[in-house]
Amino acid sequence: MTDNMHPQIPMPALPPRPDDTGAATPQPASPQPTPTYPDTANVTPQPEYPGLSAATPQAQQPYPGYPTYPEQPAQPYGQPPSSAYTSPAASGTSTPPPYGGVDVPPSTPAGGTPPPNGYGPQPIPVTVVQQAPAYKLKTNRGLLKYILLGLITFGIYDIVVMYDVTESTNMVATPHDGRKSTNYLLMFFLFGWLSLGIAWLVWYSNLSDRIGNELQRRGMPREVSMADFWLWGILGSLIIVGPFIYLHKLLKATNLMCEDYNARG
Template sequence: MTDSNMHPQIPTPALPPRPGTSGATPAPTYPGMSSGAPQPQQTYPTYPSQPSPSSQPYAEPANNATPATHYADANIPPSTPAGGAPMPNGYGPQQPIPVTVVQQVPAYKLKTNRSLLKYILLGLITFGIYDIVVMYDVTEATNMVATPHDGRKSMNYLLMFFLFGWLSLGIAWLVWYSNLSDRIGNELQRRGMPREVSMADFWLWCILGSLIIVGPFIYLYKLLKATNMMCEDYNARG
C-alpha cells in the first residue's frame, strides 16, 4: 500500500491575483455608484459669515440722540403732580423730618435779684461790705456769660478794690468800670436784647452825672438791671 492511498491529496484554492495584473479583480460597486466614473465631492451647507467688529466699538452717541422714555415691561412709579401733592401708594416727594434742637440749660443758676435799693440800704448797714459782695458777683457773672464769646475777662473786683484801685490813684477804677459796662452791653446785644448799659453810660452818668449827685445812682441802676437781664437769659438758654 502506497502513501497516496493512505493520505489523499486535498485541493488547494487558487490565490487572488496581484494588483495591477491582467487578472485583477475589479473593485466592488455599490448601489447608485457607476463603475469607472469619478465620484462627486460631498457638499456642505454654507452659513452667513459673522460681521467684523467696528474699529470703534464704544463710540459716543450723537448729540441729538434722545434717551428712551418708554419701556414696555418696566414698573415705573407714577410721577408727582406739579402742585407737589403726594401721589397714592406712597409715591411723591418726601417731607423733611422736623428736628428739635434741645438747648442745654446750665446747672448753676446765676442771681437775678439785684436791686439798687438793697445796694444802698444794705451797704449802709454793713458799712460797704454788701456793696463789695454785689460787685464781685457782677464781675464773676459777666466773666461766666461773656468770656466764652468775647474772649475777655474782667479783673477780680477784690483785687481792684483792695490793691490796684488805690495804687493807680483811681485810674484803674475808671478803666475797670468802663470795660465792664461795655462787656455787659455787648453781651445783651449779642443775645438780641436791648443794650441797657454801655461805656457811654458810665462816663455820662457816673462821671459827669456826679455833678448832679443822682448821676452815679442812675448808672448803678442801669448796671444792676442789665446784669439781671443777662443772667436771666443765661439761666434760660445758656
C-alpha cells in the same frame, strides 16, 4: 517509451478566439452599481452644530445648574431719567414713584452737580438743644437794696454785690468774647488805690461794655454801655443823681443777662 512514463500536465484556458475581423469577442461583465452624488452646486452649507444657522455666531452656553441673568450695562454713575422721580404733584399725574411707592432720589457722583427736580444731597437741619446750667446766677439785684443794705453793713454788701456782678459777667461773657474782668476784691483793696483811682475808670468802662455786648449778642436791648458810664457815672456826678442812674442801669443789665443765661445757658 510508453505514454505512462510522461505524466499529463494540465493546460491553461485559452483566450477567446478572435472573430473574423481579428477582434476578441467581449465577455459579458457583471453589472456594477453606479454611485450617485448630490448636486453640490445647490447644497446649503450645514452648521457645525445642529440648531444654529451658519450666519449666526455660536452663543456661549451657560453653565448647567446656574440661573442666567440679563447683562447689565456698565454705567457706574448713570442717572435714571428725571421723569422717573417726578412726584405726582409736580407732574400732574397719578403715576406712583418707582421702587415700590417710595420716592428715592438718585445718587450724585463725586464732583458732579445734583440731578434736576430738587433731588440730590440736601442739607440736614441741625437743631442745637441748649441745656440750662445747673448753677443758677442771681437775678435779684436792685438799686434800693444796694443803697440801704450798703449803709447798714457799712459798704460790705456793696462789695459783695459788685464782686458777684464781676464773676457773673466773666462766667457768661468770657466764653464768647475771650475777655476777663479783674476781680473786684483786687480792685478794691489793691489796684484802685495804687493807681489813684485811674484803674477804677478803666475797670467800670470795660465791665459796662462787656455786659452791653453780651446782651446784644443774645438779642436783647443794650441796657448799659461804655458811654453810660462816662455820661452818667462821671459827668452825671455833677447833678448828683448821675452815678445812681448808672448803677441802676448796670444792675438791671446784669439781671437780664443772668436771667437769659439761667434759661438758655
